[in-house]
Amino acid sequence: MSTPTQTETTDDTALGSLRDVWNDYLPYWFMAPMVLVMVMITFFPGAYDLYLALIEEATLNVFEAEFAGLDNFRTAFTRGGAFHSFVVTITVVVSALFLESVLGFVLAALVSGVESGRTKSFYRVLFIVPMAVAPVSMATIGRIMLNSEIGIIPYVINTLTPFAAPNFLSDIPLLTVILLDTWNWTPFMFIIFYAGLSSVPDTLVEA
Incomplete structure (x- = not known):
């Protein structure tokens, strides 16, 4: 049976471990909002542009457009x-x-x-x-x-x-x-x- 002193020591050790983990990853927590914003304004628009380059034509509902593959690139370079x-x-x-x-x-x-x-x-x-x-x-x-x-x-x-x-x-x-x-x-x-x-x-x- 554990004594109150042992319980407090265990709690302090666990709290210290959590504090160490928090301090170790603190720079990453500060960077996370900026990385998230950069992903939103660069990765998703870039992926969407790549998708538009691979479909037949841009319509109001681009997800219903026909897939063209590399035909658009071939047409652009041959003209x-x-x-x-x-x-x-x-x-x-x-x-x-x-x-x-x-x-x-x-x-x-x-x-x-x-x-x-x-x-x-x-x-x-x-x-x-x-x-x-x-x-x-x-x-x-x-x-x-x-x-x-x-x-x-x-x-x-x-x-x-x-x-x-x-x-x-x-x-x-x-x-x-x-x-x-x-x-x-x-x-x-x-x-x-x-x-x-x-x-x-x-x-x-x-x-």
Whole structure:
């Protein structure tokens, strides 16, 4: 027959074991809501898109559509439009990434060389602000600013230069997309390069 002291010792041991388990898995409990949200906004839409790619046509009730297998992919690649889209995508990615890397490094190097702390903080905030704008909002702002009739950029070009401003949205849409993407994501490259340059000793930079 167990005594009260033995019972209390057993309860304390069990409670301690539960506490240890809770502490061991505590980081995972904190990560669980974020993982759940990420699964909901990435996995399920991705799985649904894959399902749509494998059916005959998208209707109001997609679950009644006929299964097409890989016919949709075969049609896309045989018509030639897929290859053109691939080339355009690669062009945008490579061009924008190059410009973002160069501009991000140049801005990071310039800000790292500023002596005044307040001035350095001002430039850091100024260069990071575009990254806080959603890509959809950035595209809308860019479309308004580059509009040939009401946009501020064509107006400045036509007013202050002897050249006529091109129609950014119809004549050079690929270049426009590259420039807008560069504007939106250069701050990200700036943060990476600035963090790297900040960790470099001043003596090494001066040398």
